[in-house]
Amino acid sequence: QVQLVQSGAEVKKPGASVKVSCKASRYTFTNNDINWFRQATGQGLEWLGWMNPNSGNRGYAQKFQDRVTMTRNTSMSTAYMELRSLKSDDTAVYYCARCVGVDCAWFHPWGQGTLVTVSS
């Protein structure tokens, strides 16, 4: 079945950057947008932005506009999310998810999540 597999856990110091990968399999990677979300421990889900793997077009939540970059490598069917100038409250599990339906009406499946810990 369609699968998204993310890179492993990261520990970073404040001010550093992190790059999380999301490898797609069992579907045509360029056919569906990839969105990114995060979830702090015990908290709800927060949307970071989207990327179209075919065109490379992307859009970011205003909160992350100046710190996040979403890219892709189509030959590897892999999407990337880089977050810069990390702060302690960026500590969270980061998820990628595949867009489905007209105008990306739902997300399925989700990656397994990548824990990013920001600590001095």
Added chain:
Amino acid sequence: DIVMTQSPLSLPVTPGEPASISCRSSQSLLHRNGDNFLAWYLQKPGKSPQLLIYLASNRASGVPDRFSGSGSGTDFTLKISRVEAEDAGVYYCMQALQAPRTFGQGTKVEIK
């Protein structure tokens, strides 16, 4: 941003009994194509969210038919006809009508 409000936030249920979760949006989720852009997800402990319902009332592939979604505009409901132990977790509604995508606070379903 569209604000999503769920209730209740905690729901203890007895196996075999029904359960219902409400989700309200601050703006109508009716898309120009006539569909309501509302989805429901279940997040089990330590796992990523899994799709249950899309476009307000369509069950995702593999989702048991005890789950049903209804509603239109700003008021939506997820119902479980007979709760099973495996249904424990946090349920989220999400609007997909506009960016940023936003979620309800989550409803924690606990099996008694």
